[in-house]
Amino acid sequence: xxxxxxxxxAIASVLLSxxxxxxxQQWIYIASPAKPAVIYRCVLDLNTGQFxxxxxxxxDVRTGFMALHPTKPILYAGTSEKxxxxxxxxxxxxxxxxxxxxxxxxxxxxPTEDKGTTHIEVSPLGNVVLVCHYGGEGTSAIxxxxxxxxxxxxxxxxxxxxxxxxxxTRPHPHGVAIHKGGKFVCVADLxxxxxxxxxxSKEGELSKCSFWESAPGAGPRHVSFHPNGKWLYCxxxxxxxxxxxxxxxxxxxLKEIQTINTLPEDFKGTSYTAEIxxxxxxxxxxxxxxxxxxxxxxxxxxKNGRLSVVEHEPTQGDHPRFIGIDPTGSVYLAANxxxxxxxxxxxDQKTGALKPSGHTLEIARPMCVLFVTKK
Numbered sequence: 001x002x003x004x005x006x007x008x009x010a011i012a013s014v015l016l017s018x019x020x021x022x023x024x025q026q027w028i029y030i031a032s033p034a035k036p037a038v039i040y041r042c043v044l045d046l047n048t049g050q051f052x053x054x055x056x057x058x059x060d061v062r063t064g065f066m067a068l069h070p071t072k073p074i075l076y077a078g079t080s081e082k083x084x085x086x087x088x089x090x091x092x093x094x095x096x097x098x099x100x101x102x103x104x105x106x107x108x109x110x111p112t113e114d115k116g117t118t119h120i121e122v123s124p125l126g127n128v129v130l131v132c133h134y135g136g137e138g139t140s141a142i143x144x145x146x147x148x149x150x151x152x153x154x155x156x157x158x159x160x161x162x163x164x165x166x167x168x169t170r171p172h173p174h175g176v177a178i179h180k181g182g183k184f185v186c187v188a189d190l191x192x193x194x195x196x197x198x199x200x201s202k203e204g205e206l207s208k209c210s211f212w213e214s215a216p217g218a219g220p221r222h223v224s225f226h227p228n229g230k231w232l233y234c235x236x237x238x239x240x241x242x243x244x245x246x247x248x249x250x251x252x253x254l255k256e257i258q259t260i261n262t263l264p265e266d267f268k269g270t271s272y273t274a275e276i277x278x279x280x281x282x283x284x285x286x287x288x289x290x291x292x293x294x295x296x297x298x299x300x301x302x303k304n305g306r307l308s309v310v311e312h313e314p315t316q317g318d319h320p321r322f323i324g325i326d327p328t329g330s331v332y333l334a335a336n337x338x339x340x341x342x343x344x345x346x347x348d349q350k351t352g353a354l355k356p357s358g359h360t361l362e363i364a365r366p367m368c369v370l371f372v373t374k375k
Contacts, residue, residue: 026326027102027372028333029057029066029075030342034364037062039077039095041102042361043374046330049344049357057104058095064367067120067129073097074148075104075370078112078120078131090117092129092142094150099375110150112140119175119222125182128204132173132187139173139187139196143204155206161192165217165238168193174237175222180229184209184252188220190237195220195245197252212245212254222275227282231305235262235276235287242276242287242298244305258306262287262296274321280329284310284352288320288334295323295334297352313354316343326371331357335366342366 024047030040038059043052063077075095083089090112095104116135122144123130129142129150138158143151159171172191178200179185185206187196193216197209214220219238225247226233232254234243244258262273271291278285278300285298285307293315298307315323317336325332325347332345332354342361345354 025374027097027099027374029104029370029372030335030363030366031063031066031077031368032364032366033062033064036060039063039066039104040363041104043102044326044331044344044371046326046328048359049331049346050359051342051344051361054361054363055102057102058106061093063093065119066368066370067122068370068372069122069148070124070126072126072148073099073372074107076120076122076129078117080117088113088115088136090114090131090133090136090140092117092120092131092150094148097372099372102374107148108150110142110152111154112142113154113156114138114140118173121176121178123178123182123200124180127182127202128200130176130178130185132176134172134174134190138171139176139185139198139206141200141204141206153204155204157198157206157208159189159192159194159196161194163191163193163217163219165219167191167238168217168219174220177223177225177232179225179247179249181249184249186223186232186247186254188223188234190219190221193218193220195223195232195234195254197254199252209252210254212256214243215239215241215259221273224276224278226278226300226305227280233276233278233285235273237272237274240271240273240289242285242296242307244307246305257304260298260307260309262289263292264312267292275323277323277325279325279347279352280327286323286325286332288315288323290319290321293318293320293336295320295332295354297354299352310352311354313345316356316360317341322366322368324369324371327373333369335369337365337367340364340366342369
């Protein structure tokens with residue numbers, strides 16, 4: 001009897017250990033548009049912040065930003081493809097993820113009917129992909145079928161206007177954020193100092209709704225919704241600021257509430273912001289500074305959404321173009337593009353503060369990272 005019980009306990013211990021190991025590990029997929037241009041994959045240990053072996057998940061794919069389907073194991077990449085001279089080179093590729101092996105297999109590809117594909121996001125409803133084009137004209141919506149495959153039917157809106165600096169002679173749409181209700185998308189346009197708000201039909205058709213205008217020359221780069229859907233945060237590249245805006249989910253209108261600086265008061269050098277990320281618990285916000293090479297960590301007031309700076313943590317590398325937090329909120333990654341490295345940090349769950357894990361992944365020009373639970 002004792003032998004039987006001992007055996008059962010041993011088996012239970014092994015099963016628990018396997019479950020714990022799976023829960024503590026994530027696949028990470030990394031866009032690396034270097035030579036060759038590929039999507040890499042490796043395992044990230046959430047306990048230690050250590051990276052596993054770096055392997056190619058998809059080759060010959062030039063992408064700067066990627067996104068995941070909300071319910072299916074599908075990765076979408078906004079790409080620049082080889083086309084005839086003068087033709088729009090913007091496309092989206094859909095890959096099926098093998099969560100066990102980490103492999104990617106191409107499902108479908110569809111044109112955005114624009115060029116200079118930049119940021120991409122999938123609707124929480126899983127019915128459409130939104131793509132904006134820094135080097136093109138505007139924002140495109142590509143519908144998805146029930147399997148998550150791309151439908152070659154595009155709804156496109158051309159942005160208009162300009163700003164007052166040398167980089168703002170025309171529109172430069174740079175970041176998209178879709179509201180959790182799936183009816184609106186906000187697009188940060190660095191070129192015209194706007195956040196454009198478009199409505200999205202069930203069929204994936206875009207319509208102009210409203211816009212918010214930033215301070216002159218601010219250069220809105222990326223936007224992100226708080227989990228509650230009431231607050232939208234915008235990071236401005238050219239004047240190094242973060243802006244809190246209230247979002248009306250009925251009308252699609254934005255109202256500015258607060259603006260803060262992303263840099264320390266005593267910093268006198270040149271720096272430009274890049275990415276914005278909100279902790280899964282909705283209590284903390286992070287923004288990256290390229291030049292100062294740091295992350296500004298902010299606490300979010302849960303009553304009104306206002307930001308207060310917690311710290312400026314060095315990213316331990318040059319040009320942190322991308323930052324991200326794993327879905328459990330345990331590990332924070334800073335992708336230092338010019339340093340060819342990704343550095344991991346542990347996240348203090350009480351304060352949001354970052355602590356270097358001591359682990360770095362060497363990789364050519366990391367531009368975007370996605371987290372996928374390892375099965």
